[in-house]
Amino acid sequence: MRYYRIERGESPSLIVEDESAAYDLTATEAEPTSFLELASAASLTDETVDDVARGLIDEAPTVELSTVREHLVRPLDPDEIWGAGVTYAISQESREDEGGLAEAYLDAYEADRPEVYFKATPSRTVGPNETVGIRGDSDWDAPEPEMTIILYEDEIVGYTVGNDMCSRSIERDNLLYLPQSKIYAKSCAIGPCIATDEAIGDPLDVEMRMEIIRDGDTVFEDSTSTSEMVRTCEELVDYYTRYNEVPESTALLTGTSIIPPDDVTLEADDEIHIEIENVGTLENTVEQL
Structure with missing residues (x-):
């Protein structure tokens, strides 16, 4: 359902x-x-x-x-939103030309321990048909479409579509700036619904597609399958909950394998459409903060 x-x-x-x-x-x-x-x-x-x-x-x-x-409107108000990164090969490959970042991302991709980080609070998160934000001090901004796990009391109860907005230029400057590139106003979107196991089937075997539209024209589109993930949902949940005082409800974004090229950056009024098979399509416009 x-x-x-x-x-x-x-x-x-x-x-x-x-x-x-x-x-x-x-x-x-x-x-x-x-x-x-x-x-x-x-x-x-x-x-x-x-x-x-x-x-x-x-x-x-x-x-x-x-x-x-x-x-x-937003399908739920989780107490916290967390993210996981470098769960697809293309995520670490896209950093190969970014100096010291390459080794760090390759290590995270190949290591037993996944990258898990705090992403947002409900006040920083928007729902369907609302605006996501791009920072005024960043000149390279990208949406990151992600299968998103919904947890209630540490148990997986559903899945939704997530957009982990990222200020790539800030992240590129220094890996220690990652929190600033990820956590800011309107930096996350979830929706349009929550699909349970009965609706989604195997969450690691569904198609995912993203399109960026500007003035009616498609400036970027790509698709992938969650079968390309090198981590399971259960593994990511396990590391998120380890030695962590987790709240009653959490949305956990699981990483992306759709990354626009370096010459594509978001602009105000762009439209972002992210579709996950058996879940639905999350649509947002872009706002310059």
Whole structure:
């Protein structure tokens, strides 16, 4: 199943989509307004999120998917957003001409320990159809499309599309500047929904595609498969939680293998479309901060 959050009144509504229709779960007697409420109920009853949702569908009114798309907001507000890097070969290969960065990224790619880092808070994260930001002190900015794991109490409960915005020129200057290149206002986007195991199938065997559109023209597009990842989702979660006081809910971005070339940098008003098979398409425009 896929779970959306929409706003078309004073409060958000939680929508679930199965193979036959979309249903407004908030209009049921239980009145859940967030995916995390379902995850909490599932944890208490030893069921899956989809089991809990199926128990509500019979009394839930249907809603048109066109209405859902029109009123989409961020599908959840995780307590923290983390990232993983150099999980695809192209991620370290793209740094081969960047001086001292090359060795560091190659080491991370080949090492037992993956790169895992803090990415954002909810206040720095946007949802579908909102603007992502590019820094005023960077002259080379790129979106990074990533399969994103949703965790509730350390357990994987779903997946979404993530955009790990990166100020590549700042990262290139000095690897110690990585936090500044990654963590800033509107530096992350997630959405459009949360897909559970039933919907996505094998998260390491789905197609991913990104397109950057400027003034109606495509300036970059590429596609890949998550099967190219050299880390499993469980491995990344394991290292994220090691000796870490993790919050109740987390979004964990898993790295990218779609990287625009050096001569492509984001500009204000660009459109970024990121699609992951069996999940959906995350669309954002770009804002100069």
